[in-house]
Amino acid sequence: ETGVTQSPTHLIKTRGQQVTLRCSSQSGHNTVSWYQQALGQGPQFIFQYYREEENGRGNFPPRFSGLQFPNYSSELNVNALELDDSALYLCASGGGTEAFFGQGTRLTVV
């Protein structure tokens, strides 16, 4: 158990819809990162939040957005869903030298 919890675990959405994924970070971790992992690929960095501010972003369009709350929980929002957004979405929290992943949310866009 990493202490990082994501919800929901599975989700099916229709193309064009919007989705919100949630992450509860491990106690004491003030950094949260989000990753997208397509089938057969390594995770790809979406963005990172540190003390409620975005402080790094990967090569993802603006329709991918996020929030971090004072209790260090976090949300990933994706607007105008596309079929290629189907993937495992991973949240990672860290508080020092290590980053630990939650169990992930499997998003299917149909």
Place this chain on the structure above:
Amino acid sequence: QKEVEQNSGPLSVPEGAIASLNCTYSDRGSQSFFWYRQYSGKSPELIMFIYSNGDKEDGRFTAQLNKASQYVSLLIRDSQPSDSATYLCAVNWGRSGAGSYQLTFGKGTKLSVIP
């Protein structure tokens, strides 16, 4: 462009043998390196991280880093069938000091340990 390359495998080793997993990276400025294990349908699980050149051992696992060659490896001694998984190499290019974890991952190497 920050890239991390791994042999996709599959790598098959007999039970009890040493499995050797390799990874190269493109960004000479990278400071920290991670190995994750991922079972099918599950999220990545941290095995080890390494910052300094040389070897770092933890139980049956040894990570090796050579910054001059931009190469990092993971050795698994006495391989067990339960080690069968995909092993992901990750390089952290985030800012140091803020607990930054902007990881670039390789595609992973699939390891099969044959009983």
